[in-house]
Every structure is written in C-alpha cells, then in structure tokens.
Amino acid sequence: MKALVYHGPGSKSLDERPMPVLADPGDAIVRVTHTTICGTDLHILKGDVPTCAPGRVLGHEGVGIVEAVGAGVATFKPGDHVLISCITSCGRCAFCRKGMYSHCTSGGWILGNTIDGTQADYVRVPHADTSLYPVPAGADEEALVMLSDILPTGFECGVLNGRVQPGCSVAIVGAGPIGLAALLTAQFYTPAEIVVIDLDAHRLATAQRFGATHVVNSAHEDPVAAVRTITGGLGADTVIEAVGVPATFELCQELVAAGGVIANVGVHGCKVDLHLETLWARNIAITTRLVDTTTTPMLMKTVLAGKLAPDHLITHRFTLDDILDAYDTFGRAAETQALKVLIAT
Numbered sequence: 001m002k003a004l005v006y007h008g009p010g011s012k013s014l015d016e017r018p019m020p021v022l023a024d025p026g027d028a029i030v031r032v033t034h035t036t037i038c039g040t041d042l043h044i045l046k047g048d049v050p051t052c053a054p055g056r057v058l059g060h061e062g063v064g065i066v067e068a069v070g071a072g073v074a075t076f077k078p079g080d081h082v083l084i085s086c087i088t089s090c091g092r093c094a095f096c097r098k099g100m101y102s103h104c105t106s107g108g109w110i111l112g113n114t115i116d117g118t119q120a121d122y123v124r125v126p127h128a129d130t131s132l133y134p135v136p137a138g139a140d141e142e143a144l145v146m147l148s149d150i151l152p153t154g155f156e157c158g159v160l161n162g163r164v165q166p167g168c169s170v171a172i173v174g175a176g177p178i179g180l181a182a183l184l185t186a187q188f189y190t191p192a193e194i195v196v197i198d199l200d201a202h203r204l205a206t207a208q209r210f211g212a213t214h215v216v217n218s219a220h221e222d223p224v225a226a227v228r229t230i231t232g233g234l235g236a237d238t239v240i241e242a243v244g245v246p247a248t249f250e251l252c253q254e255l256v257a258a259g260g261v262i263a264n265v266g267v268h269g270c271k272v273d274l275h276l277e278t279l280w281a282r283n284i285a286i287t288t289r290l291v292d293t294t295t296t297p298m299l300m301k302t303v304l305a306g307k308l309a310p311d312h313l314i315t316h317r318f319t320l321d322d323i324l325d326a327y328d329t330f331g332r333a334a335e336t337q338a339l340k341v342l343i344a345t
C-alpha cells in the first residue's frame with residue numbers, strides 16, 4: 001500500500017509499505033477513504049515532536065471503511081463506514097474512566113505519532129470499539145473528516161475550557177483551522193461578541209463568513225485597543241489561544257477581562273512568559289488541554305443535522321498519490337489560502 005512516511009526532521013516521502021495487520025484482538029484495520037493534514041504534522045516535520053520516530057506513517061484524521069476486525073471487537077464489522085478519532089482510547093483505564101481519553105494509558109494521541117497513522121491506504125486502529133465512530137449511510141464523509149480532530153479540539157480545548165456563555169465576549173487569537181473550529185462551535189452558546197484576530201486578511205474574511213462579529217488584523221491594528229473598544233473597556237471573557245507561539249500567548253494575557261479565562265489550544269514548541277505581576281489579582285483562569293474527543297458524538301449529530309457545516313473548512317482537494325503537493329499547499333497556507341486539504345485515497 002502507499003503511505004506518507006516521516007523520515008526525520010524535514011524529510012518525508014510517499015512510500016510503498018506492507019499492509020497493516022491485526023496485532024491485538026481489539027484492533028481494526030480500516031481502509032482510509034479520506035484523510036487530511038494537520039498543523040501537528042508540520043510540527044512533526046519540523047522536529048518538534050520527539051515521540052514520533054523516523055519511519056512513522058503520519059496522519060491522525062480520517063474516515064474509512066472497516067476492512068477487518070480482531071476477535072475482541074464487538075461494535076464494528078467489515079464494510080462499516082467509520083470516523084477515525086485522532087485520540088485512541090481503551091475506555092477502561094483510570095484516565096478513560098474520567099473521560100480523559102487523551103491520556104489513555106494505552107492510547108491517547110498515538111496515530112501518526114507512536115504508531116502508524118492515516119495518511120495511507122490502510123491503517124490499524126487499536127481499541128477499535130472506543131476509538132472509531134459509526135458513520136451513518138448518506139453522510140457527507142468529507143465533512144466528517146473535520147470531526148477527527150479540529151472540531152472537537154476547537155470545541156473542547158477552546159469553547160468548553162474557555163467557558164463560553166450566552167452574552168459573553170470571546171476573543172480568538174489565530175484564524176487557522178483550529179481557531180475557525182472554535183469560532184464555529186462557540187456559536188452554540190450565542191456569545192454577544194466574537195472577535196477574531198489574525199495577520200492574514202483572507203483568513204479574517206473567512207472568519208467573518210463563519211460568524212465572527214468583529215475581525216482585527218493585528219498587522220494593521222492594535223488588537224488590545226480594538227478588543228477594549230469592542231468590549232466597553234473590559235476585555236474578553238473568553239480568550240482562545242489558537243496559534244501556539246510566545247507572542248500570541250502574551251497577547252491573550254492582555255486581552256482577558258477580569259474574571260475571564262485564557263483557553264490555550266495552540267501547540268507550544270518553546271516556553272512563554274506568564275505575567276503574574278499584572279494577572280495575580282485579576283481572577284482569571286488559564287486552561288490547557290489535549291483534545292479528549294468526548295464531544296465527537298455530539299458534534300457528529302450537529303453536523304448530520306445540518307447545524308454545523310465544517311466542509312466549508314476544506315479549501316483544497318488531492319489524492320494520496322499527490323500528497324506531497326498537498327503538504328506543499330498546506331505548508332504555504334499564507335500564499336495558497338489553504339485551510340484544510342482533503343486527501344482522497
């Protein structure tokens with residue numbers, strides 16, 4: 001089969017690899033029909049993710065059709081259409097029993113990290129019963145790829161951790177796919193203001209289409225002053241960090257209102273400063289989280305019911321044969337205006 005293989009920092013290729021085989025009774029082998037590339041894959045290629053060893057097939061998002069299941073799999077059978085979660089969970093360990101699937105002691109984020117992933121014709125999914133989700137007949141399977149990672153990540157790490165409430169003010173720093181996923185799902189709670197801040201005019205225009213009440217181009221405008229004006233001088237009740245660099249995390253500390261929450265979503269590759277000298281008396285909270293994907297079934301219902309249209313995040317389409325072009329397009333998003341690239345196998 002064909003697979004996109006990581007060969008160490010800066011190096012990847014589309015290789016011929018043996019088909020995955022069932023290694024545990026709980027495994028399923030899934031024929032991947034659609035996958036995508038995540039910002040996290042670019043972090044791996046930069047060498048930011050030491051757990052991902054050279055030789056790894058990348059990818060942790062996708063939908064597909066079950067090809068084979070181990071003897072212990074009760075929920076799925078060959079031929080079933082499934083959504084592959086970016087988080088693998090056993091459902092039984094102490095963390096899973098708390099709903100913290102991201103820290104499952106025999107799972108978590110392992111696909112395309114510590115085991116081979118979804119940017120391939122086939123993938124082995126451990127703990128299939130609790131790590132795959134059934135896709136009903138007739139569903140838009142391309143749109144559902146957005147449910148593997150970015151929608152639950154934006155929702156759980158940004159909106160839920162950020163305690164978005166009716167009438168509150170939300171500032172989202174970063175209008176990439178994750179920031180836009182937070183924007184889409186924040187609207188479940190009808191906040192009064194959602195301000196999206198980015199440097200890219202095209203992404204801000206997309207944010208406006210997706211329901212932002214205000215957009216701020218921080219290349220031309222001071223985002224702190226803009227958010228103060230929009231919120232009557234108070235700052236934002238929820239500030240969602242969806243970039244993952246020191247400058248944006250520091251900006252969040254200036255944007256948050258007294259009593260507010262900074263919900264970090266960004267993947268940080270280096271340390272950042274925490275300004276406790278100004279924040280100690282401000283009653284704020286800072287949250288961090290790796291997505292648990294506990295909300296995936298709920299999000300799937302909203303998509304199937306037409307309440308959420310994540311397919312609007314798909315800007316480019318490729319086949320697995322052209323996945324190197326897909327990486328190039330996704331990696332040069334500022335020039336190509338890429339959000340999510342969909343890859344059909």
Ligand SMILES: [Zn+2]
Pocket residue numbers: 037038039040060061086149150
């Ligand atoms: Zn991802």
Ligand SMILES: [Zn+2]
Pocket residue numbers: 089090091092093094095096097103104105106107
């Ligand atoms: Zn577990």
